[in-house]
Amino acid sequence: MTSSDTLSALVAPVGRLTGFERLTGGMFATTYRVTLEDGSRVVVKTAPTDLDRLLTYELDLLRTEALVYELAHERPELLMPTVLHTDYTRTVLPSDVLVVSHLPGTPMLDAGLGADDPRTERLERDLGAYLAHQHTLTGTRFGYPNAETGLQADAWPEAFSLIVEALLADAARWGTALPDDEIRAALRRHAGALAHVTTPVLVHTDLWPGNLFVDPATGELLGVIDTERAMWGDPLLDLVGIDPMWHGVSPRVLAGYGATSGAAWDVEEPDAAARLLLYRLLMALIMKVETAPRAYEGDWVADFVARYEENLARALTALA
Known part of the structure; x- marks a missing residue:
């Protein structure tokens, strides 16, 4: 479980965290919905840290996700989130981190x-x-x-x-x-x-x-x-x-x-x-x-x- 302080650090380039909840349903990344001080919401995804349990094609998958969202950025008909921040340094967490906009619906x-x-x-x-x-x-x-x-x-x-x-x-x-x-x-x-x-x-x-x-x-x-x-x-x-x-x-x-x-x-x-x-x-x-x-x-x-x-x-x- 990622702590409030860790999530605050991860979203700091985007805004100040005031609340968060872990989202369930996925079986690969760990995902949180974070509420910022201005009332907006963002989604934070962190990759698995146990790299020995990844399949070959799963190497650095969050970077692929960010790449595709960037490709879709000028294509609103593709209905994808906007990349707000990435952290591939693995210093705040021992994994890649992706922060994106929260979609409607x-x-x-x-x-x-x-x-x-x-x-x-x-x-x-x-x-x-x-x-x-x-x-x-x-x-x-x-x-x-x-x-x-x-x-x-x-x-x-x-x-x-x-x-x-x-x-x-x-x-x-x-x-x-x-x-x-x-x-x-x-x-x-x-x-x-x-x-x-x-x-x-x-x-x-x-x-x-x-x-x-x-x-x-x-x-x-x-x-x-x-x-x-x-x-x-x-x-x-x-x-x-x-x-x-x-x-x-x-x-x-x-x-x-x-x-x-x-x-x-x-x-x-x-x-x-x-x-x-x-x-x-x-x-x-x-x-x-x-x-x-x-x-x-x-x-x-x-x-x-x-x-x-x-x-x-x-x-x-x-x-x-």
Whole structure:
């Protein structure tokens, strides 16, 4: 638990702390909502300090989050917080610190939106439109923005292979058994489909309901947070980030995307369908591999692991 004095020091370049509360829901960073003397609120995020428990791709993730927010700063349609202060010195705390503006709205998880709710229909179309805007941001190389991870390449098949191989190595380090040979065979079999992606676009990868802020009255999408896992890659990856449990992506998301981008998103086309399965495989790998280093506890863990084991098997079967 970070003390009041420590938080006061962290937000001092922005304002004087008068109150704070720890926010729950995330499983990586520690996050606080801080009230300043002028009545405004900011969000303070601190990275994990036990670096031995990080997966390879998780190195300096808060710096990636700050980078993406900075890229979005002149793009209000991207609905992201403003970076107010960063501290990478690791002197106040033994971790990176990010201070950002507080977004309006309510987390989708807490907004009470039902599956057939008209507000949900509005949100899904807004989310598709949001993705169309986000995917206009392009990079120079594929993979994770932090070059120190070593997970970058000039071509998408090579970058994707590096990302998967890093997860397999992380799994071995933590004693997590995986069907490595089947996974590598799937990547080789569908490298041609990955090669069709020639422009590295900004992909959030983690657009689950906890990272979306909405107007609970209308369902309007008001904000997007937690870009720490963003990468330069295939836009289709974001469809898996929206639907990490593999329930199925809403056609309203696809419609909102097409209406804004001016191009239909054909996820049934064979190469696109193969890539989506590879990204389902990637999501299942991440979720399964992170379980050991995170030392998850609770009644939910068994079902969580079983679901992603099932999804991994399902993806491998389809890719074969």
